[in-house]
Amino acid sequence: MVGGSPPAYRARRPGRLTPVSRWLFRRLLQAALTFAAAVVLLFFLMRLAPGDPLSRLAGDRAISEQELEFLRRRFGLNQPLVTQFRAFLGGIAQGDLGVSIEHYPEKVTSLLASRLPATLLLGGTVLLLNFIVGVWLGVTQAVRRGSRFDRWMTRLALAGYATPSFWLGLVLVAFVSLRWHLLPAAQMTDPLLPLDASPWTRAVDVLRHLALPALTLSLTSIAIMMRHQRAAMLSVFRLDYVSAARARGLTERRVLWRHAWRNTLAPMITLLGLWLPILVSGSIFVEAIFNWPGLGSLANDAIAARDYPVLLGTAMLVSGAVVLAGLLADVGYTIADPRVRQE
Amino acid sequence: MPREVPVIARRLLVPALLLAFATVASARQRPSDHGSIVIVMGGEPSTPVPTLLGMKANDDVSELMFLRLARPGLGKSVSDEHGYEAELARSWSRRDSLTLVFELDPRARWHDGVPVTARDIVWSFERMRDSTVDPDRALLLRHITTVTAENDHRVVIRFRRAYPEQFYDATYQVQPLPAHLVDTIPPARFAGSAFVQHPIGNGPYRWSRREPGRQLELVANPGFFLGAPKLDRVVILFSRDPDARMNMLLDGSVDAYEGMSAISGPKRLEGNPAYRIESQPSFDLMYLLFNQRAYGDRSRPHPILADPDVRRALAMGINRVPVLRSTYGAYSQGADAPVTGAHWTRSLVPAGIGYDPAGARALLQRRGWIDHDGDGIRDKDGVPLNLRLNLYSGSAERGLMAPQIQEQLRQLGVGIEIQRLEGAVWFARRNKGEFDIDFSGTTMDPSPNGIVQSWTCAGRSGTNVGQYCDPAVDSLIERAMTSTRNPESNWRAAYAALQRDVPAIFLASPRALFAVHTRYRNVTIRPESFYGSIWRWSVDPRRRIARDGPGA
Numbered sequence: 100m101v102g103g104s105p106p107a108y109r110a111r112r113p114g115r116l117t118p119v120s121r122w123l124f125r126r127l128l129q130a131a132l133t134f135a136a137a138v139v140l141l142f143f144l145m146r147l148a149p150g151d152p153l154s155r156l157a158g159d160r161a162i163s164e165q166e167l168e169f170l171r172r173r174f175g176l177n178q179p180l181v182t183q184f185r186a187f188l189g190g191i192a193q194g195d196l197g198v199s200i201e202h203y204p205e206k207v208t209s210l211l212a213s214r215l216p217a218t219l220l221l222g223g224t225v226l227l228l229n230f231i232v233g234v235w236l237g238v239t240q241a242v243r244r245g246s247r248f249d250r251w252m253t254r255l256a257l258a259g260y261a262t263p264s265f266w267l268g269l270v271l272v273a274f275v276s277l278r279w280h281l282l283p284a285a286q287m288t289d290p291l292l293p294l295d296a297s298p299w300t301r302a303v304d305v306l307r308h309l310a311l312p313a314l315t316l317s318l319t320s321i322a323i324m325m326r327h328q329r330a331a332m333l334s335v336f337r338l339d340y341v342s343a344a345r346a347r348g349l350t351e352r353r354v355l356w357r358h359a360w361r362n363t364l365a366p367m368i369t370l371l372g373l374w375l376p377i378l379v380s381g382s383i384f385v386e387a388i389f390n391w392p393g394l395g396s397l398a399n400d401a402i403a404a405r406d407y408p409v410l411l412g413t414a415m416l417v418s419g420a421v422v423l424a425g426l427l428a429d430v431g432y433t434i435a436d437p438r439v440r441q442e
Numbered sequence: 443m444p445r446e447v448p449v450i451a452r453r454l455l456v457p458a459l460l461l462a463f464a465t466v467a468s469a470r471q472r473p474s475d476h477g478s479i480v481i482v483m484g485g486e487p488s489t490p491v492p493t494l495l496g497m498k499a500n501d502d503v504s505e506l507m508f509l510r511l512a513r514p515g516l517g518k519s520v521s522d523e524h525g526y527e528a529e530l531a532r533s534w535s536r537r538d539s540l541t542l543v544f545e546l547d548p549r550a551r552w553h554d555g556v557p558v559t560a561r562d563i564v565w566s567f568e569r570m571r572d573s574t575v576d577p578d579r580a581l582l583l584r585h586i587t588t589v590t591a592e593n594d595h596r597v598v599i600r601f602r603r604a605y606p607e608q609f610y611d612a613t614y615q616v617q618p619l620p621a622h623l624v625d626t627i628p629p630a631r632f633a634g635s636a637f638v639q640h641p642i643g644n645g646p647y648r649w650s651r652r653e654p655g656r657q658l659e660l661v662a663n664p665g666f667f668l669g670a671p672k673l674d675r676v677v678i679l680f681s682r683d684p685d686a687r688m689n690m691l692l693d694g695s696v697d698a699y700e701g702m703s704a705i706s707g708p709k710r711l712e713g714n715p716a717y718r719i720e721s722q723p724s725f726d727l728m729y730l731l732f733n734q735r736a737y738g739d740r741s742r743p744h745p746i747l748a749d750p751d752v753r754r755a756l757a758m759g760i761n762r763v764p765v766l767r768s769t770y771g772a773y774s775q776g777a778d779a780p781v782t783g784a785h786w787t788r789s790l791v792p793a794g795i796g797y798d799p800a801g802a803r804a805l806l807q808r809r810g811w812i813d814h815d816g817d818g819i820r821d822k823d824g825v826p827l828n829l830r831l832n833l834y835s836g837s838a839e840r841g842l843m844a845p846q847i848q849e850q851l852r853q854l855g856v857g858i859e860i861q862r863l864e865g866a867v868w869f870a871r872r873n874k875g876e877f878d879i880d881f882s883g884t885t886m887d888p889s890p891n892g893i894v895q896s897w898t899c900a901g902r903s904g905t906n907v908g909q910y911c912d913p914a915v916d917s918l919i920e921r922a923m924t925s926t927r928n929p930e931s932n933w934r935a936a937y938a939a940l941q942r943d944v945p946a947i948f949l950a951s952p953r954a955l956f957a958v959h960t961r962y963r964n965v966t967i968r969p970e971s972f973y974g975s976i977w978r979w980s981v982d983p984r985r986r987i988a989r990d991g992p993g994a
Contacts, residue, residue: 149866149867149870150864150865150866150867150869150870151866151867151869151870151873152866153869154865154866154868154869154870164903164904165573165577165578165581165904166576166577166578167873169574169577201497202486202488202654203488203489203633204489204633204634204638205488205654209654210654210655213653213654213655214654214655217655269685272689276689276693277689277692277693280693280694283693283695284686284689284690284692284693284695285681285686285689285690285693285695286656286679286690286695287656288656289695290480290656290657290659290677290679290695290696291478291480291675291677291989294651387682387683387686388683388685388686389686390679390681390683390686390690392654392655392656396655396682397655399682400682403682403836403864403865403866404865404866405866
């Protein structure tokens with residue numbers, strides 16, 4: 100254990116920020132700058148990519164040059180890039196991300212708002228499953244190291260780790276939906292569910308539709324989580340303070356969760372920080388396979404159609420989530436580990 | 443004193459009452475042929491309002507809510523005004539060769555109960571003829587000079603000149619909107635208006651709700667003047683992924699799949715008694731478009747493809763039969779001109795260039811294309827006969843056909859470099875002329891006149907991206923479009939002239955495929971729209987399922 104006297108803190112002068120607040124302020128500023136740089140880069144890089152954003156509107160029908168010009172004017176695509184950027188910044192200042200080209204006249208903000216709940220539901224379920232099941236399996240494996248359970252879970256984890264989620268999704272659809280007819284193959288809700296259906300009926304319906312995409316995304320990521328958790332736990336088990344806790348006569352459960360597991364939180368928080376953006380970004384492949392109406396499929400469509408406003412909107416949301424997740428992970432470290440706070 | 447009821451009447455009274463009761467009871471218990479339908483399609487119909495420029499998905503769904511004055515009859519020529527089916531117009535007549543008169547059906551109502559009047563038709567034509575609203579539509583309506591209302595139910599449409607498809611232009615290009623609801627909305631604000639969020643039409647189905655990204659729902663218009671629809675609810679789902687669409691069909695989530703792929707669809711439905719495949723000739727055309735100008739430089743002729751003999755030799759070197767069979771199975775028909783299987787002029791197309799590899803080799807040789815260096819690719823003046831074939835990577839059908847065509851042409855000594863491009867890039871390159879050969883797929887206008895856009899000199903500033911131009915062909919097409927006497931022979935001559943120039947290798951007109959649940963009856967599908975006759979479909983009362991609603 101770390102011994103010695105606690106560090107001496109100087110009395111804070113009124114009006115001056117504490118070191119933690121200063122750190123937090125600096126970190127927030129850094130996050131805001133990172134986000135701004137990402138937005139600027141996204142705006143220009145998207146427009147540098149080859150492709151015409153009017154292609155999806157034209158589809159397979161013949162479309163004249165006059166009509167193309169008309170559409171370019173409508174979406175401001177005939178303006179110089181700098182003018183477009185200025186208009187974009189002006190829009191952001193008013194909370195307006197513009198109008199979708201493909202889903203004209205739908206506003207990007209309302210499109211994002213309509214797709215966000217589905218993505219949050221799927222991403223949130225996956226994160227929850229990852230952490231609850233992944234952590235529990237990883238800890239149990241570490242506790243029962245070398246047992247048959249440990250060996251089998253290790254094999255399963257490696258298999259899960261190596262399985263591409265899109266393939267797993269297709270297999271689950273083929274068997275669970277099409278062969279055994281146990282769960283729906285796609286969509287988020289039953290299209291003919293009555294508008295006056297009870298909340299319970301609605302919840303069951305959504306859960307039935309959620310099961311396969313959540314399982315597809317979770318099975319692979321739980322494997323990663325449990326491998327990390329197992330390794331972290333094993334490294335902690337070797338440390339003196341765990342032996343000391345046992346020597347003090349604490350119950351094994353208390354030793355495990357209160358002393359050992361708490362000290363494995365740092366790598367888990369790192370993983371959480373990496374996965375948190377999934378909450379908003381969704382998964383392009385899995386959303387496509389299950390026709391899940393989330394942000395992943397919206398972004399995928401926007402990329403294919405070069406729907407710049409929607410693409411920028413989703414990219415900004417994901418960038419924001421990445422930056423925010425990094426920030427939250429840093430704050431998480433300081434909460435979970437007092438040594439980080441002191442540094 | 444009341445008269446006594448005769449004995450015979452008394453004896454008959456009870457059985458008669460029992461019979462009447464049984465009849466009423468059986469009528470009440472007769473299973474209903476009403477129901478619902480869930481359709482899955484490839485694009486999201488976010489704004490199914492006719493005047494908005496939009497995707498095919500919007501146009502398709504608008505068919506369920508907005509009628510036209512009249513609609514081309516199934517299998518009838520679009521230039522034969524007697525072959526049309528009445529919709530908003532009850533009848534029509536001619537005052538002279540330049541004037542059409544339509545009598546509106548007085549029973550026609552908007553979904554808010556207001557009668558459809560001549561004012562709606564006049565306003566809608568004015569809006570659609572405004573080139574600032576929809577330039578392409580305005581171009582199609584350019585021959586119309588005036589649209590006037592003589593009274594509440596009589597519309598008079600005058601034309602600049604006489605031509606066979608006046609009636610088609612007057613009826614097909616415009617789906618009227620309710621003037622009383624939209625005439626105060628400026629065109630620039632129309633798309634964002636409340637009307638577009640909750641459109642009010644005059645067709646068999648009314649707007650119910652839309653959940654962005656998930657589904658759109660329409661409900662039957664019980665007061666529809668042409669007859670109440672039997673399907674009470676039409677729910678439209680969308681998915682970009684064809685496999686996801688097929689999975690939704692196979693797990694029973696949807697009842698119909700519009701635009702099924704011929705490659706995998708029929709095979710996956712094989713032996714499944716729940717669905718049947720409906721196929722119709724379509725207005726779709728697949729062709730290899732030759733660029734007449736240099737790659738990316740329209741100021742210079744194409745160094746290889748400007749020579750019509752080379753184009754002809756390439757056409758002679760392609761054996762379409764195995765290519766189409768392996769891709770579409772039985773669901774396509776060969777094309778020899780820009781005419782599809784659903785066009786009334788399809789029987790007028792002369793036989794095209796047949797498969798003749800020996801003739802192709804000889805022709806290339808005559809034009810100086812010889813394999814001098816023995817590398818398998820012909821060359822001339824040091825220039826190898828290599829061509830870039832642009833291919834939209836999102837089309838599975840084109841992706842299957844391209845390597846087969848590449849191999850067939852390689853055997854002629856022609857090198858084909860396939861450039862698989864994602865949609866946005868393919869579209870941009872096509873419009874800029876950055877291709878030697880473009881693997882094109884297009885949905886044509888139901889009128890054969892549509893070829894003006896892509897196969898005449900005038901179209902070069904627009905959709906004629908191959909820059910093909912032959913004034914002689916232009917004048918033949920113009921004559922075919924405008925001649926009121928014997929248009930058949932004029933179309934035949936125009937197609938023959940096009941074939942001589944070989945501006946493209948016309949491959950096929952694929953049939954449109956639909957998978958429909960077998961519980962539906964009266965299933966008819968129009969070539970111009972899957973959705974146009976859904977309101978006539980009904981459910982077999984013996985085969986109702988839960989989502990069809992209460993059975994009696």
